[in-house]
Amino acid sequence: MVRNLLENARRHGGEAEVSVMLASAAAGTMLEVCDRGPGVPQAERERIFEPFYRLPGASEKAGSVGLGLSLVRQIARRHGGEVECLPHGEHGACFRVTLPSGALPSA
Numbered sequence: 001m002v003r004n005l006l007e008n009a010r011r012h013g014g015e016a017e018v019s020v021m022l023a024s025a026a027a028g029t030m031l032e033v034c035d036r037g038p039g040v041p042q043a044e045r046e047r048i049f050e051p052f053y054r055l056p057g058a059s060e061k062a063g064s065v066g067l068g069l070s071l072v073r074q075i076a077r078r079h080g081g082e083v084e085c086l087p088h089g090e091h092g093a094c095f096r097v098t099l100p101s102g103a104l105p106s107a
Contacts, residue, residue: 001075012093018033018035027101030098036091050070069095076098
């Protein structure tokens with residue numbers, strides 16, 4: 001799940017820095033992976049989690065077949081969590097994964 005989010009951010013963010021934030025609280029854990037790429041239009045923010053769906057204009061040459069975000073959502077949900085796509089300023093996208101307390105093994 002994390003690898004897919006990081007690879008997507010690197011692929012779509014170009015040369016811009018990718019930011020990663022991990023926070024833990026009694027209620028659970030939140031992971032955010034954000035890039036400064038072209039972003040995801042609001043109307044597409046749910047569809048990108050569908051298997052084999054790619055944004056209009058995306059090509060397989062970019063190294064994507066449209067399964068990564070679908071897998072991210074499936075993994076998050078198997079652990080009782082969720083993932084959402086949010087805007088990241090004027091340019092970019094932020095993917096926020098939330099997992100309930102106890103979904104991750106303790107160290």
